Amino acid sequence: MSATGSLDLVKAAPAAATSAPPTDNRPAEKDNTTFRGIVQGDAELNFEWAAFLIDSLVAAGVTHAVMCPGAQMAPLALACRANPKLQISVVIDERSAAFFALGLSRVSRRPTILICTSGSAVGEFFPAVMEASTGLIPLILLTADRAPENQDRCSAQAIDQIRAYGEHVRSSHSLPLPDASIGTLSALASRIYEQSLWPMPGPVHVNQPFRDPLVPKTRNKRAVPQPPTITEPVIQLRAEDVERMADTLSGRRGVIVCGATENVEEPGFADAVYELARQLAAPIIADPFSNLRFGAPADAGVIARADAFLRANRFTETHQPEWILNFGGPAMSKPVLSYMQESSASDYIVVDPTTRWSDPLLRATHLVRSSPETLCRALTGSGRLKPAPDVWRQSFMACDAFIDTLSRSAFDTTLWEAPIVRRLIKAAPDGAVVFSGNSMSVRDFDSFSGSTDTRLRLLANRGTNGIDGSIGTLTGIAAAQRHTKTVCMIGDMAFSHDVGSLQLAGDLDIVVVVLNNGGGGIFEYLPTANVPEYQDFLSPPTLSIGTAAKACGWQHWEIADLDGFNRALEAAMAAKGPCLIEAVIDRKESVRQHKLFWSAVNGINATIRLRGPEGMIATFGQTQPTSQPASQDATDDSLDFDRD
Structure with missing residues (x-):
């Protein structure tokens, strides 16, 4: 060191x-x-x-x-x-x-x-x-x-x-x-x-x-020659392969799943996949870190709340795709992964231009080495695509709208993760980066970030899914985009894990929300919640969040209710330099709100039953949450949790 x-x-x-x-x-x-x-x-x-x-x-x-x-x-x-x-x-x-x-x-x-x-x-x-x-x-x-x-x-x-x-x-x-x-x-x-x-x-x-001595008395330099020009190839399919794939997708009910890996080297991918979805009348199930949710056209069919409504077993039973087209690796959401894993789709097409073998579900029937943007444009330009029945995509979009209404109304009255996420997304300026810690933070962004007209780039360290390095990564992101404010939400354990990186912020314009819920709140949803050694997993941090932040030059607000959060966020967004909002959350109340929300999602099941076995629906009435405990179907998500 x-x-x-x-x-x-x-x-x-x-x-x-x-x-x-x-x-x-x-x-x-x-x-x-x-x-x-x-x-x-x-x-x-x-x-x-x-x-x-x-x-x-x-x-x-x-x-x-x-x-x-x-x-x-x-x-x-x-x-x-x-x-x-x-x-x-x-x-x-x-x-x-x-x-x-x-x-x-x-x-x-x-x-x-x-x-x-x-x-x-x-x-x-x-x-x-x-x-x-x-x-x-x-x-x-x-x-x-x-x-x-x-x-x-x-x-x-x-x-x-x-x-x-x-x-x-x-x-x-x-x-x-x-x-x-x-x-x-x-x-x-x-x-x-x-x-x-x-x-x-x-x-x-x-x-x-290097061999000693290491510090020179004079510093002579050689002129560097002009480096060679390196042209990277654009990988694309043969015409006959495009035609074969177009025929596979055409006129059939399918879903486009865009996972957590950005196609950032292809700035035209978003528009290309939106057009492909239009021509196929297919929904785009968009992971929040695919960054297709923010700034998407209303007619693109982007689904931002699949993590919620794919928990409704009646919907998944009646909406089985015939094909799945996957860009950007697997989705983060366990309900989405389960839907893909258990679907009856005969064609599961994975598109990845790298050398990765991106098939964690062992379902791939086709692994396509192609530029995603190039493939989308080749398919839409083939003249061979026909749409699925309109009601197929409308059903997904209706569910998406239903969940959006649900989270904006019945679950926006107390301080927990859903309203915090919604307010952070709304506060972020156009073109900004929003950074998320891992564990429950990323899952709450998935469930509650929704879609916006604002162009945002949501990032997280999803390679290894670890909680380490969150503040260090955040400050590097903010340093690289000094022209706009960077916003972030992390848990108190992630904060404690990387507290030493607070000193890197300097004068960077950052707003961080730290969810102070007394440790690893994610373990409330796991079998560890029922073992005598539960406190070993919860491990509440012992440091003072505010003291640590102030010692490193951050402005600090500690709040415990939604009104206080609204005022603190407004002040932090208007301030210069690094700002930290410590949101003190009742962990048990947060768990209760999550389970009530998942229970209310089951209103989709009742609506589908009323509409008949085909389950093809276009509109929903508002379903209010109940005070009863959520059903097993609503709460047992088999979430692939990592550390908080």
Whole structure:
């Protein structure tokens, strides 16, 4: 771990004052000397090598670097400061820094350079590396290392760092000590940059040893050649494959499921899939993190509340699809996954342009390696599509509207997660990022965020579904989109888990709602709620949320009712800098509200029964919740919960 450091959030770094003009004439390597038998390196060559590597990565397209201070990484740190095009953040804690870099990359859609010193610091990156790998987020990890002669002889801060991240990185490069091969770094940097983005975005590891001394007296740089132009392919199907798929979908009842992985590299995907749904008269069951719910046209058939109404067994029994078309990986919602798993669909088509095998349900009949946008446009342009019966999609849309009315009326009078989510979504400005913690927070966003005319981008660390790194990721996201306010909702355990990252906020415009419900509220819905050791799972955090926030320069409001939340949110949205609203929620009351809501959803079952066995419905009357306990069908969701 690094010992000391300072915070310098995302400010363009000026070139080092001692930098000399670039030159290609100096020798690539000086002779090493020895002092009492210890091999001495060349500090000037260390810097020149590091600068050539950093400058080559910047030439390839990198714009941000996050550095964790330590002695061994000095050449890389000085090299970053010597490049005026690089925006630099210095973060003391490597674990926070890694999630901060992950947040930057999520928004910028480019790899962020992440630098640390040798030893245990390398391991501190690991949680974010796993998230970046499974979440398809590009990162370039530069880990400084001790010289080979320091390895395996009890030297300080010397561990085996080569391939430290195993299969969690797209590629791993073990570089030599700086030597005469410096000219090869330019091509390698371009390769590293591409590996982080294609064919499947993710982290790339570069381990760079240096031999002492590490701080040069002069800082000469070499000019970096123009990197090669890399053209990424657009994967598309043959014409006969498109025709075959169009015939499979045409005129049949089906659902388009868009999962939690954004098609962010394809800005035209949303419009393309909306048009495909129109031509097929198919509903789009949109995971909240597909980001198809926000700003969608009214006639696109986007379903934002399937997590609620697919709990109604009568609806699922009478609305069996003949085909399922899945973009963006599996949905987060367990009711949606169960609907897909148990459906009688004869054709289950998974579209994924990467090398992932995206079939957790073991249902795929077709795995299509194609650009999602390109495939949608090919199908809609084929002239072969025919719509399903109109009532098929209308039924889904009617259920969606029914749940929306239900959550806006009967369940909007007390302080619990549903009204908090709705107000956060409404308060977020057009084009903003809304970040969610994992566990119950993401599920409440799924159930209650609904759909809006406002264009929003909802993000969460859904790669590994962990609660760690929430605040670090949030601050990285906010730093990458300084032009607008970033809003967030996380649980108190997620807050406690990453409280050290509060100091990264600086002057960033952030509004965070922390749900203070006394620990892991999610375990109220699991079998753990009935075991004598329940408190071990609940684990209420012992820190003062407000004290921690204020110590790191955040404005803080503590509220315990809906009126207080409304006032605090209005004040926080109008304020500058980081703001934290601590919503003190009665956990038992929250559980009761959730179960009442799920029970009220069963009103769909009664309506379908009245309409007949076909279950084709277009309108609903309002169903009020009852005070009776929810039925087993309504409450036993078999939710695939992770930690709170």
